[in-house]
Structures are given as structure tokens and as C-alpha cells.
Amino acid sequence: MISQFFVLSQRGDNIVFRDYRGDVPKASTEIFFRKVKFWKEDGEEEAPPVFNVDGVNYFHVKIVGLLFVATTRTNVSPSLVLELLQRIARVVKDYLGILTEESLRKNFVLVYELLDEVIDFGYVQTTSTEVLKSYIFNEPIVVDSALLPTLGPASIFMQGTKRMPGTAVTKSVVANEPGGRKREEIFVDIIEKISVTFSASGYILTSEIDGTIQMKSYLSGNPEIKLALNEDVTIGRSGSSAYGYSGSGSGAVILDDCNFHESVHLDNFDLDRTLSLVPPDGEFPVMNYRMTQEFKPPFRINALIEEAGSLKAEVILKIRAEFPSSATANTILVQMPLPSYTSRVSFELEPGAVGQMTDFKEASKRLEWGLKKIVGGAEHTLRAKLTFSQESHGNLTKEAGPVSMNFTIPMYNASRLQVKYLQIAKKSKAYNPYRWVRYVTQANSYVARL
Amino acid sequence: MSGHDSKYFSTTKKGEIPELKEELNSQYKDKRKDAVKKVIAAMTVGKDVSSLFTDVVNCMQTENLELKKLVYLYLINYAKSQPDLAILAVNTFVKTSRVGTNGVYLWQCQAWTIVAKLISVKTDGNGDIWEVVQIAIPIWVPSQDSQDPNPLIRALAVRTMGCIRVDKITEYLCDPLQRCLKDDDPYVRKTAAICVAKLYDINAELVEDRGFLDSLKDLISDNNPMVVANAVAALAEIQENSARPIFEITSATLSKLLTALNECTEWGQVFILDALSRYKAADAREAENIVERVTPRLQHANCAVVLSAVKMILLQMELITSTDVVRNLCKKMAPPLVTLLSAEPEIQYVALRNINLIVQKRPTILAHEIKVLLEFKEYATEVDVDFVRKAVRAIGRCAIKLERAAERCISVLLELIKIKVNYVVQEAIIVIKDIFRRYPNTYESIIATLCESLDTLDEPEAKASMIWIIGEYAERIDNADELLESFLESFPEEPPQVQLQLLTATVKLFLKKPTEGPQQMIQAVLNNATVETDNPDLRDRAYIYWRLLSIDPEAAKDVVLAEKPVITDDSNQLDPSLLDELLANIATLSSVYHKPPEAFVTRVKTVSQRTEEDDYPDGSEAGYAESPAHAAETGALPPSSSASRQPAPAQAPAAAPPVAAAPVPDLLGDLIGLDNSNSLVPVDQPTPAGPPLPVLLPASKGQGLQISAQLVRRDGQIFYSMLFENNSQSLLDGFMIQFNKNTFGLAAGGPLQQPVWYFNDKIPLHVFFAEDGRMERATFLETWKSLPDSNEVLKDLPGVVINSVEATLDKLAASNMFFIAKRKNANQEVLYLSAKIPRGIPFLIELTAALGVPGVKCAIKTPSPEMAPLFFEAIEHLLKS
Incomplete structure (x- = not known):
């Protein structure tokens, strides 16, 4: 059981503080913050998510720049506490629409009311926004999201956590909209984070997809929902080839492993790959999955570094989008470390290039190439001339690279896992809520070696 | 409140506070409302508007719900700084809002929350708790609320009451709690269940006496x-804090809980799984049944559920004998364990620490998941030499740890050798040697490839490894003798580890191929290694071989070519007993720290407020022995001589044999003549009530800690009674007491935690007066005569009056001063007494006084006249008391 829960700002200010058991001194917030800020133990520079100071165990997670912290004196389950901290953040976000220091401060009465229901005497009671609705009476004071700095379309998926990038919606699950009634709608996002490592010759060394089907429901009356996936989805690799990658010839989508939200009924899953559930309010993952089956990587990277006279070299980066032209990738950033003795870089973009930027980061000796968007099927090239401050050691390819890439591709997914249909149990003929099924693929670690 | 409220966040130009104050007291409702909004806005951006407290609270007298809400917001924020006013405010608040709509319910909730907070504020300090409690009790306790028709209100009442950590309130809590445990509404029952744990924390006896434990057990069904x-959850916590078996999991409970598991919320599943992990299955069959019902939990999206399920399965696996079942379970656990690594980084950390433990116990569990080989191979071709070496070593470790991966590892290593990068080859040979030792007679076919790289080896470890391989497999290498010979040329220049390997390899070669070539080689090597070396290790080994070979070549074979034990890789391996303990604690903090729970769990009893009279010296309160305030109540005094005043060294010889402080309690016990040789008194020995102890360290100097203490003698033993009073806001624990060095030799453990408080206490000599101090008249006279006059000390005690000889003698006898004789000298009474202190030092006492007249003359004779000042102080104290 936990003793205290608190939220600190990046500066260490107390935003929320709730003591559940009184067996940990109040100074814990300061002790914690000092410890985390000046962590220098075990040769690590960053504090681990769990540590012990004078018999008090501190757990923390960082969410949108805030520190969510719990303390305890007992030998609790650390995954429970860490998971709980994430869930509290999600519940608060469900209620407030957005999670910021300002929204927390403005709604602190509501937040405390939530905390009293979520945890009693240090024991988690519920973290379901749906369940909480019956016990929570304060209404959120909505912080106008228009006042927030404008977010790029992709940043909505970039909130830092790996599994739960968060949906686009920044409206509260419980608050009524200015117009009075809530709009009936449901969002289903299939979010895939892909990791690929290419060898110098373009061969795929490793590839993995971490996917999640995320749902956020604003439907009234909690109707039952049926979510149908491709029928050729299979779970668990048959096994023997644990090392190499069996070809994707069969066409089936083979997941290594997957898990489901507790509201999901799997009665028909084995039969026809449909999930049925009564979606609780709030944002939650319907299903998480992991796949190492070979898939077609959305981008091919060609990178070349060559000596071009004494103290000079040339880099040629070529990127080819190998996804259909109906999709467009955005916020692409290609990075490449250059030899440490690189002193100057001049860039040469292809003629007529728009929405591209290049930079040489002097301090980290890194080349950066940003592209606003790339349409499926397109190819882009960058040439860069390097000037060195000393003779190279002969093996340029070992001293530069690897090339890494960040991108987001909306309406595309690499695994070919699909939501075939989203069926909402009808209350009446006129009932036809908005359904949003969206796909997005993001680079997690997308690396090509030289 | 909608978007347009943001205008309240704009600042005004002139003095804000006075302006607001004026507006708050406006006669117009709307203006007041606006003013409160401005105050709230200022508050939320962190401005201090606490000075407006009274004005804002006054605005509460309104029917307007929105305004009330705002006042409440303000109140909850500033209640702590203005507790008294807040109490009054809340009191009216609660009284006026006892109507049963949901809107009002909200009021009540929040009002109660404030009261609970206020009570904790008040009781934190030394404030008058009762003032608050008296307000609080009428609010809750007649507990209309715990019978309110709205279940939310009933639950709230019981939840909030449990949070008030005041002992006196608990009795009022019992009846409502009893009812709530049997409430029709599950929300009330679940809240009540937790409340039992709360109550147990405050008053365990009460919980047991009132049968709450049974009610709690009923709730399992x-x-x-x-x-x-x-x-x-509540039972598990209570069990943890109790030495008695309270929550025993029977097979009946087990099956109930396993059934509940399927319907529980994710968090409830963790509680249940963790509780069930204490259950020991009767046999393999039961274990298999349990595992079967827990396995579906591995599919849960909540990482805590997955890890708790893994823990449960691992524990039951210990009992399962069928290797098929175990293998199958490992196979089922692997993918979910790997999936944990796709979670948030914090969870990944926890997962990795746990996986680290699991693979030490079940190394094969993730064998299917090995994908790093290609990565290592890639790293092995990098430019950074250290990094490359580590990559090659890592491949070797994979091979040694995972049998199924060994073959692939070997082929990767061979590919690396073919690159012919010198340091890669050398590193590869070093790890291949270990692989040979791990899998004998499996991969020797690659030796030929290895031999190709022979010439490039220049690092001692690689050379030594290669030579070992040649010697070990000499019979399979046709030109083994040639290969070794090439090394022998440089024998004297080689580093010791290469020389040792060469020596052994040559002996092996000779034993395996006792032909001419090897025979010459062995002679050369033995000669080199015995005559021309100054390395004793090498020389000794050479002599041993030499003798073995010359006396009994068969024995040499047995020794040198003995079968070698298969090696294992135990790097990063924990001690098996620790590993087992940690595995039993999978999915707890232990498994993250890799320390057993007792290494970091320090249980602290929740600070419960107790009133003055509870504190001291109520001996019956043994139940609170772990409470820090009582931990050091009584201490023992290992006694010895003298007090805070040092005796003059010149007089010391008279003090007889060993003056040195003797800290051993037993010895001291003997010295003082106690039949109880253990002079250390257990801490929990009840201390009878006595007069208040003198304050030695006032709270003002001790940062809130006040220490009172006195030495007393009771039942033939010496006690040091100490009273610690914590007047500070913080919890003090971990007390230690140290008696600084003194001539009495009082010694004990180390002292008070940082900060250390120093204080002095005089030792009253009379506590040392022993029961056997009575002397025969004759002895008394003899002793008196035998002591030189210099040993006689005289002192006038002007403030002392003796009214009755009888009473005085009784009084003194009670302190072990024994009456010998008396005589009259004019109008004065002369009394002779004796006393004895440890080490048999006698005091012969002559008291001269006129009855009823102040002023007593006291003369003593003792072998230790340096004790006289102490003695006088003691007797003066006794006579005056």
C-alpha cells in the first residue's frame, strides 16, 4: 500500500499532495526532489524509477513534464505502483481534458476528490473513469486548450510514453461542451511504433512493432461495441525460427504476443477475430500487441560517406518512401553523427525542394535533415560536403553514422493489422454516432548502419 | 464556470488586497460573487490571499450554490493556516446543509474532508484536540450518516472516520463500522473492509475484541x-503486523479467491494474487490446478497483474514435477515477460530487474527470444576496441548460458575469426576455449580453423587459451607437436600465464603421444621451467609434473588428463539462497533492489496521537513497545564507581584493584553483588509509577525532545529511568543511549541519532548501597580503627533536621544504610551506621544531631574517601526526603 501521492512540477513545486497513511514525513517531497535532481549513485546519472531513502521507497514517473510520485514503507509491488501513477495521470486527463500544471491547479478540488476515490488508505480502489463517474461530483474547470501553444499534428502522438501516446482529443470525458449536450462519438486509434535496424547493405537486421489499439469513447449509455480485426491474425509464432525471420509469404499477420483490456470479451476472438466490449468512459488500450514478423519497412535509407580529397568528404543521404501514395509521412527528421573532427558542413538539397531544413549540430557533430512531409512513393536526396580539421583515420564509415530517422505516418500501419469494422449496438434507428478509426505509424528506433 | 471567467485572472493596477476586501463586503450579491471569483483566481496562480479569510468565509451565508462552492474552494486551501476559523465555518456549513440531494452531498463530502484535515492539523501539534473532536463528534458520531439512505454517504462517513487517527474516536467508530461491514451496498462494504485495517493500525486490540477480524473473513465469501x-488486502496487512496467525489461506479460501480473481478489477487481482502467493500447495496436482487458473492473467494489459501472476506461477512450479508441464509454463510466460518491455520505461525497469532474477533460476525461459546475436556480431565489427571485445565476450556468454544458442554463437564467432581482425580473433579464441569446456566433445571440429590464426596471437590470454586448446585436444590435432614447438622457442620470454599453459600442454601432449618429439619437448620445457625460471608457481608445477612422470606415468595420466568438470557461467549470479528468497518476492520491491525485504523495510507505527496521561509511566502499555516514545523508557545501569566528578588520581590507589572501567555487564553485576548476574533489564520491563523525574534536557534545547531521567534502585537492581517527551512535530525513532566514559564505568551502546543531545545526570550514590552492607558491631569498630584518620571526612549538613531517631533509621535502612549503634552526647544523638557500595567498599557513618534542631554533623570513614562528597549528597537527600 502506498503512503503518499504527490505531483511535482519540473521545478519541484508541490502541485498535488495527498497523504494516505501518515507514516512518511511530509518532508518527503523535498527529499525526493533533491535526490532525483542530484542523483549520482551506482554510476548512473538518472534516478531509477524506484529508490529507497531512509526506509522510505519513492516511485516516480514523468508525465508531460510533471513528476507523479508515490511513497511507501512496505515491500509493495512496484509495477502496481508505477502502473497506478500512469493511470492516475490518465484519469485526471480524462476529467480535465488536458494534463498541465495549470489544469491541475485550477481543478485541485476535483483532483483531490478523485484521489480520495482512487486510493483508500493506500490501497487502489479503482482507476476506471467510468466507475469513478458515479462517485465524483465536482465538475472540471476546463482550461481552454486554445490558449495552449499550438501543437503540430504529430505532437499529439508524441507525449513521451511508449505504449500510450494518447489520443488527439483534448476534451474532458465528463464535462459538457459549451453547446450543452455532448457529441456522440468514439475514437479508435491503431498506433504502431516500429523499430527497424538496417545493415550497411540494406538488409533488415531487426524489426519489431509495438502496437496498441486505443479507444476513447464519448458515447452515452454505454452501448456494446464490436471490433473486428483481420481474420488472418494469429497469435504466437509457431516457434522454431527464433533467430531468423520467416518470410511473410503466407500473408497472415502473426503477433508474438498480445494482451487485452479487462472490459474486452474474447468469446468470439478465436472464431472470427472480433472483440466485443462495453467501452468504459475515458481513454484506454483495448489491446496491446507485439510483432517481430518481417514487415515492409515504410522507408528505405541509403547513406554513403566518401572521401573527396584531403580533409574533405561527401555524404549522400537518400530516402525512399515505400508506402502507397495515398499516405503521407510528416515531421520527418533524419540524423547522422559525423566524424568528430568535422569542422564545417555545406548542404545541397535537390532542386525545387520545399519544406526541408538542414543543420549541422556543432556540439554533437551531428547532421540533421528535416522534411515536413514525404508522399508515399517519393524519394529525396541530400548531399553534404564535409570539411575536416584533421586527416581521417582511414575508415570513415566506422566513424560516422548510423543514420537514424524519426517520422509519423498517419493512416498507415506497418503490421497490416486492421479494424475491419466497428459496430455499435443500436439504440434506435436514428442513432448513428461518429466513429473515428485512425491508423498511425511512428518510428521508435529506425536506424540504418553505414 | 466557462471560458469567459478568464477575465478574473487579469491583474488590477492598484493594491489588490484592500480592493478585494472592500468588494467582498459589498452589499450587492453580484459584486461579492465577483470578488470571491477574483480571490480564487489569485489563489490558483499562487498569490497569498489568506489575509482575506474572514471576509471570504462571511460570504458563505448565501443560498447561491455557485458562490458557496467558491468559498469552499478557498476554505479547503487555507484551512490549515486558519484552523480555528475554519472549524467554525465548517460547522455552520455542515449544519445548514443537511438535506439529502446530491448537490448537498457534495457539500458534506467536502466539509468532512476539511474537518478530517483540521483534526490532523490540530493533533499534529500540541493543540487542544478535544476542541476539535467535540465539534467533529456531533457531526459524525451519532452517525445518522452511517445510516443515511444514500450509500455514498454511509461509505463516506465510515471512510472519513477511519482517517481520524485519534484513539478516543475509535470507540465511536465501532458501531457504525459493524453495521457498514454488513451493509447491503457493496460500495459501503468495501470501504468498511479497508476501515478495519485503519482501525487495526490505531487500536489492534479493539479490532480483535470487537470481532472485526471475523467479519472481515466473512467478506472473503x-x-x-x-x-x-x-x-x-486488509487481512493481508493485519497479518503482516501480527505475530499470530490471523489470515491463513486454506484450500477452501483458495478456491473462493481463485473464483473471485476472474471477476475482480485489475487492482483487486493483484491483491488476491499477492495474498495467494503465500499459499503452499499440497502436491504437484494442486499446484498444477492453481497454475491453470492463474495463467490467463498473463494476458492482462496491466503489468502489475502480469508480474503477480508470474510470481504465483513460479512459486507453484517448484512443486510441479512433470518436466513437460514446467517447460510448457516457461513457454507461456516468456512472451508476456517480453511484452512488459514494451511498456513505459519505468515499468521496463521493474520488468528487467525481475527478469534478471527469473532467468537465473530458469535460464531457458527466454531462450526462444534471443535475437541479439546479429547485433553483437555487428558491434564486433565496430571501431571501438573495448566495445568490440565486450561484444565478443557477450556472444561467448550467450553460448555458455544457453545451450540451444551455442551452435549459432559458435558460427558467429567463426565468421568473426574469418574477418581476421587481430583483437577480434584473439577475443574469440578466449571465449571459444570456455565454450569447449562448457560443451565437451561437441564443437572440436572447428579447432582447425582456430589453428589458422595461431601466428597472429600476441595477447597473453589469447595465447594461453589457444595453447590450452592444443594441449587438451592434442590427440585430434595432427601437428600438435609442431604447433607447440613453435611457441616453445620463445618460452623464457613469455608471460607467466602462457608459460604455465605451455608447461601443462606439453605434459598433456607427451602423455597422449609419448613419442620422441614430445619427449624432447618435455625435457626442454621442464628444464626451462625448473632451472631457468625464478617464478615459483611455474617451478613448483614443473617439479610436480617431473616427479609424477618419473615415478608413475599412469598416475600422471590420471591427474593431468583427468576429466574436467563442465563449467557454467555464474557471472552476475546471486547467491542461491538469496536468489530463492528474492524469487519468492518477485513482483515486490525486493525484486527491484535485489535485497531481501528485511534489508530495507522499516516498519514505523503510524503516528498516533496520545494524550499526556498515556505517555508515562503506564507499565501496562506493553502493546506499544514498538512505539518510539516508549522504546527507551527504562534502561539498565551497568554500575561501577564514582560519579561525574573525577577522583584525584593521587588517592586512587586506595580505591583498590581494578579501577579501570569494566564494561562487561556480567562482571559488573558480580561486583555490585547482585544475584541477578544480568544487569541489563529488558526494555519492556514495566516501570512502576514514581515521582516525576527531573528534567535533564529541556525541550527548548533538545529541538523539541525533552529528556528526564534518574537512577533508582529497586529490588536489588539499579534502574535508569528515562522519560522521553517528543514535543516536536516530527517522529523520532531509532533511539540509542550512550553512557559516556566515567569512573563508574557506565557503558552502553551508541547514542541518540543525529542530532545528538548531550546531557548530564548525577549519579546518586545511595542507589549503589548494597543489601549486604550490614556490619557486626565488632567489625565496625575494627574497621574504624584500622582506617587511618586521613580517611575520615566530616561535613555539616545545616539544612537537615532529625525529628525522630526511629523514623530516620527506618528511612535510611530502606536505602540499605544499616544501624549499628547509638549513643547520647549531651543533648545530641550520635548514630552509627554502615553501608557498602560495589566492590565491597564500606562506609562507616557517624551522624550527630540534636533532635528537632536543624543541622546534622556527618562524619564518615571509608577506604575511598574520594567518594565522600557523593556520599554526603546522598545522605542529605535521604535525610531530607
């Missing part, structure tokens, strides 16, 4: 899984 989960 509740039809609502939330209730079951909370009952399990």
Missing part, C-alpha cells in the same frame, strides 16, 4: 469481487 479484494 462476499458476492462482490471489489469487497473480496479489499477484505483480502
Whole structure:
């Protein structure tokens, strides 16, 4: 059981503080913050998510720049506490629409009311926004999201956590909209984070997809929902080839492993790959999955570094989008470390290039190439001339690279896992809520070696 | 409140506070409302508007719900700084809002929350708790609320009451709690279940006496899984704090809980799984049944559920004998364990620490998941030499740890050798040697490839490894003798580890191929290694071989070519007993720290408020022995001589044999003549009530800690009674007491935690007066005569009056001063007494006084006249008391 829960700002200010058991001194917030800020133990520079100071165990997670912290004196389950901290953040976000220091401060009465229901005497009671609705009476004071700095379309998926990038919606699950009634709608996002490592010759060394089907429901009356996936989805690799990658010839989508939200009924899953559930309010993952089956990587990277006279070299980066032209990738950033003795870089973009930027980061000796968007099927090239401050050691390819890439591709997914249909149990003929099924693929670690 | 409220966040130009104050007291409702909004806005951006407290609270007298809400917001924020006013405010608040709509419910909730907070504020300090409690009790306790028709209100009442950590309130809590545990509404029951744990924390006896434990156990069979989960959580906590078996899991409980597991919320599943992990299955069959019902939990999206399920399965696996079942379970656990690594980084950390433990016990569990080989191979071709070496070593470790991966590892290593990068080859040979030792007679076919790289080896470890391989497999290498010979040329220049390997390899070669070539080689090597070396290790080994070979070549074979034990890789391996303990604690903090729970769990009893009279010296309160305030109540005094005043060294010889402080309690016990040789008194020995102890360290100097103490003698033993009073806001624990060095030799453990408080206490000599101090008249006279006059000390005690000889003698006898004789000298009474202190030092006492007239003359004779000042102080104290 936990003793205290608190939220600190990046500066260490107390935003929320709730003591559940009184067996940990109040100074814990300061002790914690000092410890985390000046962590220098075990040769690590960053504090681990769990540590012990004078018999008090501190757990923390960082969410949108805030520190969510719990303390305890007992030998609790650390995954429970860490998971709980994430869930509290999600519940608060469900209620407030957005999670910021300002929204927390403005709604602190509501937040405390939530905390009293979520945890009693240090024991988690519920973290379901749906369940909480019956016990929570304060209404959120909505912080106008228009006042927030404008977010790029992709940043909505970039909130830092790996599994739960968060949906686009920044409206509260419980608050009524200015117009009075809530709009009936449901969002289903299939979010895939892909990791690929290419060898110098373009061969795929490793590839993995971490996917999640995320749902956020604003439907009234909690109707039952049926979510149908491709029928050729299979779970668990048959096994023997644990090392190499069996070809994707069969066409089936083979997941290594997957898990489901507790509201999901799997009665028909084995039969026809449909999930049925009564979606609780709030944002939650319907299903998480992991796949190492070979898939077609959305981008091919060609990178070349060559000596071009004494103290000079040339880099040629070529990127080819190998996804259909109906999709467009955005916020692409290609990075490449250059030899440490690189002193100057001049860039040469292809003629007529728009929405591209290049930079040489002097301090980290890194080349950066940003592209606003790339349409499926397109190819882009960058040439860069390097000037060195000393003779190279002969093996340029070992001293530069690897090339890494960040991108987001909306309406595309690499695994070919699909939501075939989203069926909402009808209350009446006129009932036809908005359904949003969206796909997005993001680079997690997308690396090509030289 | 909608978007346009943001205008309240704009600042005004002139003095804000006075302006607001004026507006708050406006006669117009709307203006007041606007003013409160401005105050709230200022508050939320962190401005201090606490000075407006009274004005804002006054605005509460309104029917307007929105305004009330705002006042409340303000109140909850500033209640702590203005507790008294807040109490009054809340009191009216609660009284006026006892109507049963949901809107009002909200009021009540929040009002109560404030009161609970106020009570904790007030009781934190030394404030008058009762003032608050008296307000609080009428609010809750007649507990209309715990019988309110709205279940939310009933639950709230019981939840909030449990949070008030005031002992006196608990009795009022019992009846409502009893009812709530049997409430029709599951929400009330689940809240009540947790409340029992709260109550147990405050007053365990009460919980047991009132039968709450039984009610709690009944809830395990509740039809609502939330209730079951909370009952399990509460029982588990109570069990942890109790030495008695309270929550024993029988097979009946087990099956109930396993059924509840399927319907529980994710968090409840963790409670139940963790509680069940204490259950020991009777046999393999039961274990298999349990595992079968727990396995579906591995599919849960909540990482905590997955890890708790893994823990449960691992524990049951210990009992399962069928290797098929075990293998199957490992196969089922692997993918979910790997999936944990796709979670948030914090969870990944926890997962990795746990996986680290699991693979030490079940190395094969992730064998299917090995994908790093290609990565290592890639790293092995990098430019950074250290990094490359580490990559090659890592491949070797994979091979040694995972049998199924060994073959692939070997082929990767061979590919690396073919690159012919010198340091890669050398590193590869070093790890291949270990692989040979791990899998004998499996991969020797690659030796030929290895031999190709022979010439490039220049690092001692690689050379030594290669030579070992040649010697070990000499019979399979046709030109083994040639290969070794090439090394022998440089024998004297080689580093010791290469020389040792060459020596051994040559002996092996000779034993395996006792032909001419090897025979010459062995002679050359033995000669080199015995005559021309100054390395004793090498020389000794050479002599041993030499003798073996010359006396009994068969024995040499047995020794040198003996079968070698298969090696294992135990790097990063924990001690098996620690590993087992940690594995039993999978999915707890232990498994993250890799320390057993007792290494970091320090249980602290929740600070419970107790009133003055509870504190001291109530001996019956043994139940609170772990409470820090009582931990050091009584201490023992290992006694010895003298006091804080040092005796003059010149007089010391008279003090007889060993003056040195003797800290051993037993010895001291003997010295003082106690039949109880253990002079250390257990801490929990009850201390009878006595007069108040003198304050030695006032709270003002001790940062809130006040220490009073006195030495007393009771039942033939010496006690040091100490009273610690904590007047500070913080919890003090971990007390240690140290008696600084003194001539009495009082010694004990180390002292008070940082900060250290120093204080002095005089040792009253009379506590040392022993029961056997009575002397025969004759002895008395003899002793008196035998002591030189210089040993006689005289002192006038002007403030002392003796009214009755009888009473005085009784009084003194009670302190072990024994009457010898008396005589009259004019109008004065002369009394002779004796006393004895440890080490048999006698005091012969002559008291001269006129009855009823102030002023007593006291003369003593003793072998230790340096004690006289102490003695006088003691007797003066006794006579005056």
C-alpha cells in the first residue's frame, strides 16, 4: 500500500499532495526532489524509477513534464505502483481534458476528490473513469486548450510514453461542451511504433512493432461495441525460427504476443477475430500487441560517406518512401553523427525542394535533415560536403553514422493489422454516432548502419 | 464556470488586497460573487490571499450554490493556516446543509474532508484536540450518516472516520463500522473492509475484541469481487503486523479467491494474487490446478497483474514435477515477460530487474527470444576496441548460458575469426576455449580453423587459451607437436600465464603421444621451467609434473588428463539462497533492489496521537513497545564507581584493584553483588509509577525532545529511568543511549541519532548501597580503627533536621544504610551506621544531631574517601526526603 501521492512540477513545486497513511514525513517531497535532481549513485546519472531513502521507497514517473510520485514503507509491488501513477495521470486527463500544471491547479478540488476515490488508505480502489463517474461530483474547470501553444499534428502522438501516446482529443470525458449536450462519438486509434535496424547493405537486421489499439469513447449509455480485426491474425509464432525471420509469404499477420483490456470479451476472438466490449468512459488500450514478423519497412535509407580529397568528404543521404501514395509521412527528421573532427558542413538539397531544413549540430557533430512531409512513393536526396580539421583515420564509415530517422505516418500501419469494422449496438434507428478509426505509424528506433 | 471567467485572472493596477476586501463586503450579491471569483483566481496562480479569510468565509451565508462552492474552494486551501476559523465555518456549513440531494452531498463530502484535515492539523501539534473532536463528534458520531439512505454517504462517513487517527474516536467508530461491514451496498462494504485495517493500525486490540477480524473473513465469501479484494488486502496487512496467525489461506479460501480473481478489477487481482502467493500447495496436482487458473492473467494489459501472476506461477512450479508441464509454463510466460518491455520505461525497469532474477533460476525461459546475436556480431565489427571485445565476450556468454544458442554463437564467432581482425580473433579464441569446456566433445571440429590464426596471437590470454586448446585436444590435432614447438622457442620470454599453459600442454601432449618429439619437448620445457625460471608457481608445477612422470606415468595420466568438470557461467549470479528468497518476492520491491525485504523495510507505527496521561509511566502499555516514545523508557545501569566528578588520581590507589572501567555487564553485576548476574533489564520491563523525574534536557534545547531521567534502585537492581517527551512535530525513532566514559564505568551502546543531545545526570550514590552492607558491631569498630584518620571526612549538613531517631533509621535502612549503634552526647544523638557500595567498599557513618534542631554533623570513614562528597549528597537527600 502506498503512503503518499504527490505531483511535482519540473521545478519541484508541490502541485498535488495527498497523504494516505501518515507514516512518511511530509518532508518527503523535498527529499525526493533533491535526490532525483542530484542523483549520482551506482554510476548512473538518472534516478531509477524506484529508490529507497531512509526506509522510505519513492516511485516516480514523468508525465508531460510533471513528476507523479508515490511513497511507501512496505515491500509493495512496484509495477502496481508505477502502473497506478500512469493511470492516475490518465484519469485526471480524462476529467480535465488536458494534463498541465495549470489544469491541475485550477481543478485541485476535483483532483483531490478523485484521489480520495482512487486510493483508500493506500490501497487502489479503482482507476476506471467510468466507475469513478458515479462517485465524483465536482465538475472540471476546463482550461481552454486554445490558449495552449499550438501543437503540430504529430505532437499529439508524441507525449513521451511508449505504449500510450494518447489520443488527439483534448476534451474532458465528463464535462459538457459549451453547446450543452455532448457529441456522440468514439475514437479508435491503431498506433504502431516500429523499430527497424538496417545493415550497411540494406538488409533488415531487426524489426519489431509495438502496437496498441486505443479507444476513447464519448458515447452515452454505454452501448456494446464490436471490433473486428483481420481474420488472418494469429497469435504466437509457431516457434522454431527464433533467430531468423520467416518470410511473410503466407500473408497472415502473426503477433508474438498480445494482451487485452479487462472490459474486452474474447468469446468470439478465436472464431472470427472480433472483440466485443462495453467501452468504459475515458481513454484506454483495448489491446496491446507485439510483432517481430518481417514487415515492409515504410522507408528505405541509403547513406554513403566518401572521401573527396584531403580533409574533405561527401555524404549522400537518400530516402525512399515505400508506402502507397495515398499516405503521407510528416515531421520527418533524419540524423547522422559525423566524424568528430568535422569542422564545417555545406548542404545541397535537390532542386525545387520545399519544406526541408538542414543543420549541422556543432556540439554533437551531428547532421540533421528535416522534411515536413514525404508522399508515399517519393524519394529525396541530400548531399553534404564535409570539411575536416584533421586527416581521417582511414575508415570513415566506422566513424560516422548510423543514420537514424524519426517520422509519423498517419493512416498507415506497418503490421497490416486492421479494424475491419466497428459496430455499435443500436439504440434506435436514428442513432448513428461518429466513429473515428485512425491508423498511425511512428518510428521508435529506425536506424540504418553505414 | 466557462471560458469567459478568464477575465478574473487579469491583474488590477492598484493594491489588490484592500480592493478585494472592500468588494467582498459589498452589499450587492453580484459584486461579492465577483470578488470571491477574483480571490480564487489569485489563489490558483499562487498569490497569498489568506489575509482575506474572514471576509471570504462571511460570504458563505448565501443560498447561491455557485458562490458557496467558491468559498469552499478557498476554505479547503487555507484551512490549515486558519484552523480555528475554519472549524467554525465548517460547522455552520455542515449544519445548514443537511438535506439529502446530491448537490448537498457534495457539500458534506467536502466539509468532512476539511474537518478530517483540521483534526490532523490540530493533533499534529500540541493543540487542544478535544476542541476539535467535540465539534467533529456531533457531526459524525451519532452517525445518522452511517445510516443515511444514500450509500455514498454511509461509505463516506465510515471512510472519513477511519482517517481520524485519534484513539478516543475509535470507540465511536465501532458501531457504525459493524453495521457498514454488513451493509447491503457493496460500495459501503468495501470501504468498511479497508476501515478495519485503519482501525487495526490505531487500536489492534479493539479490532480483535470487537470481532472485526471475523467479519472481515466473512467478506472473503462476499458476492462482490471489489469487497473480496479489499477484505483480502486488509487481512493481508493485519497479518503482516501480527505475530499470530490471523489470515491463513486454506484450500477452501483458495478456491473462493481463485473464483473471485476472474471477476475482480485489475487492482483487486493483484491483491488476491499477492495474498495467494503465500499459499503452499499440497502436491504437484494442486499446484498444477492453481497454475491453470492463474495463467490467463498473463494476458492482462496491466503489468502489475502480469508480474503477480508470474510470481504465483513460479512459486507453484517448484512443486510441479512433470518436466513437460514446467517447460510448457516457461513457454507461456516468456512472451508476456517480453511484452512488459514494451511498456513505459519505468515499468521496463521493474520488468528487467525481475527478469534478471527469473532467468537465473530458469535460464531457458527466454531462450526462444534471443535475437541479439546479429547485433553483437555487428558491434564486433565496430571501431571501438573495448566495445568490440565486450561484444565478443557477450556472444561467448550467450553460448555458455544457453545451450540451444551455442551452435549459432559458435558460427558467429567463426565468421568473426574469418574477418581476421587481430583483437577480434584473439577475443574469440578466449571465449571459444570456455565454450569447449562448457560443451565437451561437441564443437572440436572447428579447432582447425582456430589453428589458422595461431601466428597472429600476441595477447597473453589469447595465447594461453589457444595453447590450452592444443594441449587438451592434442590427440585430434595432427601437428600438435609442431604447433607447440613453435611457441616453445620463445618460452623464457613469455608471460607467466602462457608459460604455465605451455608447461601443462606439453605434459598433456607427451602423455597422449609419448613419442620422441614430445619427449624432447618435455625435457626442454621442464628444464626451462625448473632451472631457468625464478617464478615459483611455474617451478613448483614443473617439479610436480617431473616427479609424477618419473615415478608413475599412469598416475600422471590420471591427474593431468583427468576429466574436467563442465563449467557454467555464474557471472552476475546471486547467491542461491538469496536468489530463492528474492524469487519468492518477485513482483515486490525486493525484486527491484535485489535485497531481501528485511534489508530495507522499516516498519514505523503510524503516528498516533496520545494524550499526556498515556505517555508515562503506564507499565501496562506493553502493546506499544514498538512505539518510539516508549522504546527507551527504562534502561539498565551497568554500575561501577564514582560519579561525574573525577577522583584525584593521587588517592586512587586506595580505591583498590581494578579501577579501570569494566564494561562487561556480567562482571559488573558480580561486583555490585547482585544475584541477578544480568544487569541489563529488558526494555519492556514495566516501570512502576514514581515521582516525576527531573528534567535533564529541556525541550527548548533538545529541538523539541525533552529528556528526564534518574537512577533508582529497586529490588536489588539499579534502574535508569528515562522519560522521553517528543514535543516536536516530527517522529523520532531509532533511539540509542550512550553512557559516556566515567569512573563508574557506565557503558552502553551508541547514542541518540543525529542530532545528538548531550546531557548530564548525577549519579546518586545511595542507589549503589548494597543489601549486604550490614556490619557486626565488632567489625565496625575494627574497621574504624584500622582506617587511618586521613580517611575520615566530616561535613555539616545545616539544612537537615532529625525529628525522630526511629523514623530516620527506618528511612535510611530502606536505602540499605544499616544501624549499628547509638549513643547520647549531651543533648545530641550520635548514630552509627554502615553501608557498602560495589566492590565491597564500606562506609562507616557517624551522624550527630540534636533532635528537632536543624543541622546534622556527618562524619564518615571509608577506604575511598574520594567518594565522600557523593556520599554526603546522598545522605542529605535521604535525610531530607
